[in-house]
Amino acid sequence: MKTELRTDITVGDICKGFHYNTLEGKGVRGWNGKLIIQPEYQRNYIYANGKDDVAVVDSLLKKYPIGLLYFLKVGDEYEVLDGQQRITSFGRFVSGQLDVLDANGMPRKFDPALHGWLLKRPLTIYICEGEGDDPEREIKEWFKTINIAGKQLTEQEFLNATYSGPFVTSAKAVFSNSSNANMQKWKRFVSGDERRQAVLTTALDWVSKGHVEDYLKDHRYDTGITELTAYFDSVIAWIDGTFKDVKDEMCGLEWGRLYELYHAKGYDIDKMWERIEALFADADNGIVKNKRNIFEYVLGGETKHELLKVRLFDPKIAKRVYARQTEEAKAKGVSNCPDCVLAHSTNAKRIYAFNEMEADHVTAWTKGGDTSEANCQMLCRHHNRVKGNS
Ligand SMILES: [Zn+2]
Numbered sequence: 256m257k258t259e260l261r262t263d264i265t266v267g268d269i270c271k272g273f274h275y276n277t278l279e280g281k282g283v284r285g286w287n288g289k290l291i292i293q294p295e296y297q298r299n300y301i302y303a304n305g306k307d308d309v310a311v312v313d314s315l316l317k318k319y320p321i322g323l324l325y326f327l328k329v330g331d332e333y334e335v336l337d338g339q340q341r342i343t344s345f346g347r348f349v350s351g352q353l354d355v356l357d358a359n360g361m362p363r364k365f366d367p368a369l370h371g372w373l374l375k376r377p378l379t380i381y382i383c384e385g386e387g388d389d390p391e392r393e394i395k396e397w398f399k400t401i402n403i404a405g406k407q408l409t410e411q412e413f414l415n416a417t418y419s420g421p422f423v424t425s426a427k428a429v430f431s432n433s434s435n436a437n438m439q440k441w442k443r444f445v446s447g448d449e450r451r452q453a454v455l456t457t458a459l460d461w462v463s464k465g466h467v468e469d470y471l472k473d474h475r476y477d478t479g480i481t482e483l484t485a486y487f488d489s490v491i492a493w494i495d496g497t498f499k500d501v502k503d504e505m506c507g508l509e510w511g512r513l514y515e516l517y518h519a520k521g522y523d524i525d526k527m528w529e530r531i532e533a534l535f536a537d538a539d540n541g542i543v544k545n546k547r548n549i550f551e552y553v554l555g556g557e558t559k560h561e562l563l564k565v566r567l568f569d570p571k572i573a574k575r576v577y578a579r580q581t582e583e584a585k586a587k588g589v590s591n592c593p594d595c596v597l598a599h600s601t602n603a604k605r606i607y608a609f610n611e612m613e614a615d616h617v618t619a620w621t622k623g624g625d626t627s628e629a630n631c632q633m634l635c636r637h638h639n640r641v642k643g644n645s
Contacts, residue, residue, distance in 0.1 A: 256393045257384040266315065266345055267374030273346040285346055286333065290326070292342055294334045294419065302340045303347075311344035312355045315373060321345075327394070328384040336383075336416070349374070411452035411459075411467075418471040425480045430455035430487075444494055446507030461511030462486040490514045497554075499528040502535070504547045517554045527553055534563070542566050542626055560621060568614035572628045577609050580633050594638035602635070613639040 269290065274283045285292050302308040314321050324338030335342060347353035349370075354362035363369075385393050394417065415423050429435060431449050438449060447453020456467065462483050463470035474483075490510050498505070530553050537543040544564035552562045577591075584591035584606065592612065595602040612633040618624030634642065 257386055259382045261380045261382055262377050264378055264380055265374060266376045266378060269342060269378065270346050270349040270374065273350050275343065275347055275350065275352055285342060289332050291332060291334045293339050302344050308344040308347065308353055309355050311341050312348045312353065315345055315376065324378055324380045326380055326382045328382055409451050411456040414468060414471055415452065418475045420475045422474045422477045422480060426455055426483060429480065429484060430458050441491060443501050444491065444505055444510055458483055458487045461490055493518045497522060497524060499524055505550065508547060508550060513551060513554060557621065565620055566626055568626060568631050572631055573614040573633065574609065576614070576628065576631045577612060577633045581606060592635035592638055593632065594634055607635050611635060615639050615642060
């Protein structure tokens with residue numbers, strides 16, 4: 256990789272021919288047309304909030320440094336790799352599209368008489384150019400360095416940069432686009448900020464079965480994204496058709512995995528929703544500890560009890576039951592594990608210590624038994640394990 260540190264390029268140079276797209280809220284070109292301010296893979300301009308953007312200009316006006324900018328040289332053009340937010344902010348100011356507050360707190364536009372000196376202010380720019388056998392890897396490594404130095408890119412922003420091309424561009428237009436009419440519907444089930452590529456990551460994760468990077472590598476130069484959108488739509492449609500209603504806990508579940516496991520099965524959706532409501536009531540009563548796993552538990556036919564992290568017996572209850580059971584067993588001359596007695600094993604008369612026993616639901620929790628003292632018995636560890644998770 257060739258690198259060059261430039262300190263001769265000024266704010267005025269970069270603002271020459273600055274072009275800001277108000278509709279999409281992004282800086283497009285600068286530096287007399289040769290600088291691409293927002294390459295397609297970059298995050299959207301998120302400084303346009305009258306605070307962060309104003310702060311950038313304010314720093315410049317106070318002659319504070321605004322930090323290192325990184326450009327990537329591609330042929331005769333340059334792409335901003337890091338600094339897009341800052342460049343767009345001062346570009347908007349200099350071109351009269353952003354007001355800053357003056358000393359009296361009054362909004363003020365760029366005024367050549369007052370602010371002309373700003374145009375002569377040099378910036379600190381690091382220009383890099385990929386070379387060698389694997390420029391892609393080089394740029395990727397370099398991005399990691401930038402990440403350490405400055406603000407964090409999300410994993411997906413990083414991958415978008417590494418595998419930029421027609422596929423990422425098209426995919427972003429659908430999945431990273433806040434004005435997409437489907438976005439609100441999707442976000443009932445997909446968590447994260449679409450502007451930071453969270454929805455795109457999920458869509459890629461689902462279609463690639465978790466192999467996002469390989470998928471991007473394979474499809475980098477595809478001009479269509481049909482498989483990606485079709486798969487994503489199938490998963491969303493399956494969730495919509497399988498669950499009668501929507502709960503907050505459904506947002507961000509591993510729906511891609513659940514879809515693969517269960518979409519071919521048929522469900523009585525009324526009955527299933529009834530069970531979900533019942534288990535949510537158990538969760539409100541503190542019995543089911545993992546609410547979010549209720550959906551997977553029900554989809555799987557209520558067999559994987561470990562998913563719910565069902566509350567165990569209070570140790571005080573277990574100790575009381577142990578004392579009572581042991582006293583009765585000693586009086587009868589039998590083991591204090593009722594199942595050892597029934598098994599007529601060599602342990603039929605063994606009195607176990609408290610720490611050799613475990614509390615068990617007499618009527619299994621899965622069959623409606625509650626976690627109360629009346630439904631608690633102590634079993635030796637062996638018999639509790641034999642009885643299984645109940
Ligand atoms: Zn036993």
